[in-house]
Amino acid sequence: MNAQRWHGHVTSAAVVGCTALALTVTGTTAQAQPRDAARQTLPANDGWASYGTGTTGGAAADAEHVYTVTTWAEFKAALAAGGSAPKIIKVKGTIDAVSEGCDAFAAPGYDFDAYLAAYAPQTWGLDTDLSGEPADSPEGLRRVSAANQDKAIKASIPANTTIIGVGKNAGFKGASLQIRAVDNVIIRNLAFESPVDCFPQWDPTDGSQGNWNSEYDTAVVYGSTHVWLDHNTFTDGSHPDSAAPTYFGMLYQQHDGELDIVRGSNYVTASWNVFTEHDKTILIGNSDSESTAVGDRGKLKVTFHHNLFSKLVERAPRVRFGQVDSYNNHFVADDSYAYTFGIGKESQLVAQHNAFTLPAGVSAAKTLKKWNEAPVTADGNYVNGKPVDLIAVHNAEIPAETLQSGAGWTPTLRTKVDPAKAVPGIVGARAGAGKIC
Numbered sequence: 001m002n003a004q005r006w007h008g009h010v011t012s013a014a015v016v017g018c019t020a021l022a023l024t025v026t027g028t029t030a031q032a033q034p035r036d037a038a039r040q041t042l043p044a045n046d047g048w049a050s051y052g053t054g055t056t057g058g059a060a061a062d063a064e065h066v067y068t069v070t071t072w073a074e075f076k077a078a079l080a081a082g083g084s085a086p087k088i089i090k091v092k093g094t095i096d097a098v099s100e101g102c103d104a105f106a107a108p109g110y111d112f113d114a115y116l117a118a119y120a121p122q123t124w125g126l127d128t129d130l131s132g133e134p135a136d137s138p139e140g141l142r143r144v145s146a147a148n149q150d151k152a153i154k155a156s157i158p159a160n161t162t163i164i165g166v167g168k169n170a171g172f173k174g175a176s177l178q179i180r181a182v183d184n185v186i187i188r189n190l191a192f193e194s195p196v197d198c199f200p201q202w203d204p205t206d207g208s209q210g211n212w213n214s215e216y217d218t219a220v221v222y223g224s225t226h227v228w229l230d231h232n233t234f235t236d237g238s239h240p241d242s243a244a245p246t247y248f249g250m251l252y253q254q255h256d257g258e259l260d261i262v263r264g265s266n267y268v269t270a271s272w273n274v275f276t277e278h279d280k281t282i283l284i285g286n287s288d289s290e291s292t293a294v295g296d297r298g299k300l301k302v303t304f305h306h307n308l309f310s311k312l313v314e315r316a317p318r319v320r321f322g323q324v325d326s327y328n329n330h331f332v333a334d335d336s337y338a339y340t341f342g343i344g345k346e347s348q349l350v351a352q353h354n355a356f357t358l359p360a361g362v363s364a365a366k367t368l369k370k371w372n373e374a375p376v377t378a379d380g381n382y383v384n385g386k387p388v389d390l391i392a393v394h395n396a397e398i399p400a401e402t403l404q405s406g407a408g409w410t411p412t413l414r415t416k417v418d419p420a421k422a423v424p425g426i427v428g429a430r431a432g433a434g435k436i437c
Helices: 072-080 112-119 138-153 290-296 390-397 420-430
Strands: 002-006 009-013 022-026 029-033 066-069 087-091 094-096 154-156 161-165 171-173 176-180 183-188 191-193 201-203 211-213 219-222 225-230 233-235 259-262 266-271 274-280 282-284 302-305 308-314 323-327 330-332 341-343 348-352 355-357 368-370 375-379
Touching: 066 072, 072 087, 072 094, 072 154, 112 138, 138 154, 138 201, 330 420, 341 348, 341 375, 355 420, 368 390, 375 390
Parallel strands: 002 066, 066 087, 087 161, 094 171, 154 176, 161 183, 171 191, 176 219, 183 225, 191 233, 219 259, 225 266, 233 274, 259 282, 266 302, 274 308, 302 323, 308 330, 323 348, 330 355, 341 368, 348 375
Antiparallel strands: 002 009, 022 029, 201 211
16 A cells, blocks of 8 residues: 655555556566556666666655645645655646636736737837836836746756656646756656746847747756656647737747756656647757856767657757767657757767658658757668668758768667667557556
């Protein structure tokens, strides 16, 4: 029996078990896992997060540090309880971080129509940004409103924590999980609906026509180590970009990324997740600047395997600096597709044994996008059921962005590698939230 504690009392509850016994096979050894999925740890050799001390999350939590939560307030209280002692937080049902709506965050006097009137290009122009606007201006009131939302929807995840969904319908709407400057975190079996920025900022100087810029990634790994994200679903849900309005002739963008891994983070594995219906999906390394590079060089080691990337525009992922291993993933594009892998500054991407499903008229050359001069390994990949040399196709069709072959390292932290041709069926059946229970 497993003890669950909340608000000072302890009750006895049935074990939340996903299988009678999970047996993970790693190389030539069999590793038994606990019946309770909440106490399962990352298997040995399962990507970069298994390096060194490995990733155990809150598996060692005692009964006093196991919580079941059903509301945003309970979730944040559980995170704060017990410091960095091992803890398990079981999420039951869908928790809405913005249940009171955007109006609950608005500063007194904030009015969106007044904002549009004040900063319309024909009135304000496109040469000056809004950083100098005073506190009582429409932009000043927007800043206060945005700060209110920021405080409300961000949740800081402590070290030595497992957060896991109970059953098939657990997750978060409108939340932003902040994994900052900690070690040893596991996030599993959760469906995330991307947070909607209630107060995007208009930047007249962004591009030739100005742009709307939004905040809030679904999950941020910032200066953290040993993080395992497994069997989660990330989606824009009921607020797709396709339904967003335009103002000043530009999309009113209310989404940022689904997953960012930045600022010297290291040893991350993302396995068996679904990333779907989003624009700027995953960013590894957030800047080319030399000041940022100092903390990123030699870090940002991340593994992606057996994930489904569906109906995305770009960044699956975009990589700077890191040694990123992407294998056995399935990428399904639609007509909005821009690219899959972004080859950024000093990146060392290995992309092997992946499957791509591209619509008619979309070339395999688009799977790789060169942002900076950096080597890449891409072999054993299939496109629409046939083997394709992604680098050769890219270089032949886009000679102005010729890529160097050979990332300069060979991944060793892998469990079973499936044939690329079989990946769509395997990943389609087993990836995403609700598939481990």
